[in-house]
Amino acid sequence: MAAKHVKPCLLLVLIFSAYVCVSAEPNNRKKSLNIIKQLNRRGPYIGLITVIRTEENAFFATGSFRPDPKYPFVDLSGRRFRIGKVHGKKVIFVRCGVGMVNAAAATQQMLDLFDVEGIIHFGIAGNVNNSMSIGDVTIPSQVAHTGIWDWLNPQGTVDQDDVAQLDIGSYNVPTGSGANLLGHIGYRKEQFFSKSGEPNIAQSLVWAKTSPQWLQLASNFGELILEQCVNSSLCLPQKPKLVVGLRASTANIFVDNAAYRDFLFQTFHISSVDMESAAVVMTSLSNGFPVIVIRGLSDLAGQQQGENAVKKFGSLAALNTAKAVLGFIDNLPGHAY
Ligand SMILES: *[C@@H]1O[C@H](CO)[C@@H](O)[C@H](O)[C@H]1NC(C)=O
Numbered sequence: 001m002a003a004k005h006v007k008p009c010l011l012l013v014l015i016f017s018a019y020v021c022v023s024a025e026p027n028n029r030k031k032s033l034n035i036i037k038q039l040n041r042r043g044p045y046i047g048l049i050t051v052i053r054t055e056e057n058a059f060f061a062t063g064s065f066r067p068d069p070k071y072p073f074v075d076l077s078g079r080r081f082r083i084g085k086v087h088g089k090k091v092i093f094v095r096c097g098v099g100m101v102n103a104a105a106a107t108q109q110m111l112d113l114f115d116v117e118g119i120i121h122f123g124i125a126g127n128v129n130n131s132m133s134i135g136d137v138t139i140p141s142q143v144a145h146t147g148i149w150d151w152l153n154p155q156g157t158v159d160q161d162d163v164a165q166l167d168i169g170s171y172n173v174p175t176g177s178g179a180n181l182l183g184h185i186g187y188r189k190e191q192f193f194s195k196s197g198e199p200n201i202a203q204s205l206v207w208a209k210t211s212p213q214w215l216q217l218a219s220n221f222g223e224l225i226l227e228q229c230v231n232s233s234l235c236l237p238q239k240p241k242l243v244v245g246l247r248a249s250t251a252n253i254f255v256d257n258a259a260y261r262d263f264l265f266q267t268f269h270i271s272s273v274d275m276e277s278a279a280v281v282m283t284s285l286s287n288g289f290p291v292i293v294i295r296g297l298s299d300l301a302g303q304q305q306g307e308n309a310v311k312k313f314g315s316l317a318a319l320n321t322a323k324a325v326l327g328f329i330d331n332l333p334g335h336a337y
């Protein structure tokens with residue numbers, strides 16, 4: 001008898017919870033979009049996009065971010081967009097998460113939904129240039145996506161249009177044994193859609209260039225004091241430096257391999273590798289917004305003896321990156337904000 005009474009009740013509960021599950025998400029979204037509408041009346045803002053928690057923590061640990069008293073954050077698609085001011089300038093900060101999908105998605109959201117004037121993208125990166133050191137900060141002038149490949153059989157030939165070729169057989173050990181079943185990799189160009197181009201027609205793109213005016217501002221930094229020590233017992237052998245105008249590359253690959261590092265440096269003449277910058281730059285340029293990339297070098301991308309240095313020096317690199325970001329925000333002309 002009791003079971004008979006339970007059943008309709010259970011059904012009601014199920015229907016109700018299904019209703020709640022379906023309706024909660026759009027309501028939250030609507031609420032967030034309403035807040036954003038109000039926030040945009042007070043715009044424009046500078047968009048700040050970083051990647052991982054270490055970088056976020058280092059940025060907030062500087063104490064320069066003053067959260068908005070009314071709406072300190074708004075959540076959207078699982079990400080938290082934080083609203084506030086840095087040195088008197090209005091900013092919106094988001095941690096996008098690792099990889100190019102996260103980077104492009106968060107950038108497009110930032111540009112579509114918020115009243116932003118441009119994007120400052122920052123984080124840590126692997127160092128592939130032997131004239132650079134861990135702790136240094138690089139503000140590249142251009143970034144290539146080096147993870148868009150044609151992967152061919154040993155007898156296959158790489159497309160004429162590809163920008164570079166990696167023959168896996170030439171990395172055999174012992175060297176000189178020739179062919180390898182993994183064959184060749186051809187590096188493709190990106191398809192770049194842009195509001196300033198012809199609609200629906202993509203251009204081929206290798207190097208996505210960060211905005212020249214912002215790069216110019218970055219070259220005119222006042223003195224930037226970068227940290228040399230993680231703590232009292234762990235220091236870098238030399239004073240870190242800021243270098244503006246090098247090349248960087250991005251792929252959904254964490255590079256921790258000396259041979260591949262060397263290939264990237266020799267082939268693309270890049271100084272740093274990361275997993276987001278090209279996506280943020282391409283997305284910003286597609287939409288016609290200024291963008292700059294600020295990356296602190298945390299490790300040697302495979303060149304090291306033993307363990308990757310990111311565990312030891314990641315937080316130091318993130319702190320130096322944050323300092324450069326603050327320096328750049330200081331340098332941005334104030335009148336527009
Ligand atoms: C490597 O870094 C140094 C700065 O430390 C720079 O002068 C040089 O041009 C970089 N190499 C390449 C290939 O970009």
Ligand SMILES: *[C@@H]1O[C@H](CO)[C@@H](O)[C@H](O)[C@H]1NC(C)=O
Nearest residue numbers: 230231232233234311312313
């Ligand atoms: C300094 O930092 C390193 C790396 O995180 C750690 O292994 C070491 O114990 C720290 N030393 C002191 C004195 O805090």
